[in-house]
Amino acid sequence: MKRINVTQSSMPPLEEYVEEIRSLFESKWLTNMGEKHKKFEEKLKEYLQVSNVSLTVNGHMALENIIKALDLKGEIITTPFTFASTTHAIIRCGLKPVFCDINRKDYTIDVDKIEELITEDTCAILPVHVYGNVCNIEAIEEIANKYNLYVIYDAAHTFGEKYKGKSVAAYGDASVFSFHATKVFNTIEGGCIAFKDETMTTILKDIKNFGFSGPEIIRYVGGNAKMNEFQAAMGICNLRHIDCELKKRKNAYEKYREYLCDVKGLKIWEPQRDVEHNYAYMPVVFEDEFGKNRDYIAQILMENNIYARKYFYPITADFQCYNNKFSSCRLEVARDISKRVLTLPLYADIEPDDIERICSVILSTRQ
Numbered sequence: 001m002k003r004i005n006v007t008q009s010s011m012p013p014l015e016e017y018v019e020e021i022r023s024l025f026e027s028k029w030l031t032n033m034g035e036k037h038k039k040f041e042e043k044l045k046e047y048l049q050v051s052n053v054s055l056t057v058n059g060h061m062a063l064e065n066i067i068k069a070l071d072l073k074g075e076i077i078t079t080p081f082t083f084a085s086t087t088h089a090i091i092r093c094g095l096k097p098v099f100c101d102i103n104r105k106d107y108t109i110d111v112d113k114i115e116e117l118i119t120e121d122t123c124a125i126l127p128v129h130v131y132g133n134v135c136n137i138e139a140i141e142e143i144a145n146k147y148n149l150y151v152i153y154d155a156a157h158t159f160g161e162k163y164k165g166k167s168v169a170a171y172g173d174a175s176v177f178s179f180h181a182t183k184v185f186n187t188i189e190g191g192c193i194a195f196k197d198e199t200m201t202t203i204l205k206d207i208k209n210f211g212f213s214g215p216e217i218i219r220y221v222g223g224n225a226k227m228n229e230f231q232a233a234m235g236i237c238n239l240r241h242i243d244c245e246l247k248k249r250k251n252a253y254e255k256y257r258e259y260l261c262d263v264k265g266l267k268i269w270e271p272q273r274d275v276e277h278n279y280a281y282m283p284v285v286f287e288d289e290f291g292k293n294r295d296y297i298a299q300i301l302m303e304n305n306i307y308a309r310k311y312f313y314p315i316t317a318d319f320q321c322y323n324n325k326f327s328s329c330r331l332e333v334a335r336d337i338s339k340r341v342l343t344l345p346l347y348a349d350i351e352p353d354d355i356e357r358i359c360s361v362i363l364s365t366r367q
């Protein structure tokens with residue numbers, strides 16, 4: 001039986017990539033914001049329909065860099081139903097994550113529970129557009145305006161999406177994307193910050209390069225988070241094919257839907273109103289009526305050489321490394337969904353037959 005992983009990286013044709021990196025072998029300029037970096041940044045601004053973008057070595061450093069660049073201190077309200085990176089970034093920058101529960105509908109931050117968590121130390125809200133589900137942007141904006149808080153979206157799952165006809169990257173003070181190999185769009189590793197305030201351009205540029213503002217002027221305690229030329233070249237190539245990749249993902253989703261939409265106790269991912277989706281993930285939630293629990297299904301799939309993932313389990317608040325320091329009993333929904341959700345294999349080149357096999361294994365567990 002063929003092994004099926006949860007995802008598979010999108011790649012441009014080899015010749016196309018070779019052609020793109022040819023000039024690097026001539027210039028011998030491999031990193032430090034060279035020709036490809038500039039070109040990719042321009043193409044990306046156009047694609048994301050934003051005026052300001054800072055490219056980074058990965059999505060995680062993009063999160064840390066925007067927190068540093070805004071000079072945030074104190075507490076950030078966020079959700080624990082996400083990848084480790086979101087919470088780690090807050091803590092590694094010396095701030096305290098204050099966890100807000102998620103809603104049952106789309107698993108993004110429950111906007112009705114944000115206000116009660118605000119204290120005089122709150123400086124920002126960092127919600128996650130989890131699985132490509134766009135947060136309740138209007139409500140978040142209203143709260144942020146009322147309490148004068150920054151809004152940084154972890155948009156790692158929403159590359160290419162539009163909300164009410166406008167790029168998701170254009171909402172909030174900043175949106176952070178990941179271009180990791182496993183994401184909808186990749187630069188092997190990579191990421192970016194799309195940001196609203198143009199005056200942040202310089203600090204974001206300097207902070208990813210050890211804080212150097214000039215050869216002898218070091219204005220910030222920066223780290224090293226630069227995207228290199230080979231990553232940027234991969235981005236240039238992959239961006240040429242993104243529309244086609246997204247279409248193929250949508251077809252794969254529709255195929256899953258055919259098999260799984262009317263199954264009792266199985267809640268499949270559904271598109272949101274007002275959103276042009278990227279079909280990044282195929283999360284399914286196993287309710288009690290299904291008869292078998294998530295862990296059992298995951299095990300049976302694995303025995304059939306199908307590697308679904310428990311995104312996101314455990315919730316970050318319960319990570320061993322935090323020693324319950326930031327945990328809260330108020331995270332009922334996040335904990336419940338986390339125990340029930342399974343993310344099924346979904347990528348542009350997944351075969352319809354593979355989807356049929358995955359679904360028939362899942363459905364056969366009920367007998």
Ligand SMILES: *Cc1c(COP(=O)(O)O)cnc(C)c1O
Pocket residue numbers: 058059060061082083085086128154156157177178179180189190191
């Ligand atoms: C992938 C991911 C990140 C981190 O991005 P990297 O490019 O892997 O560093 C952050 N947040 C979320 C929600 C992610 O899925």
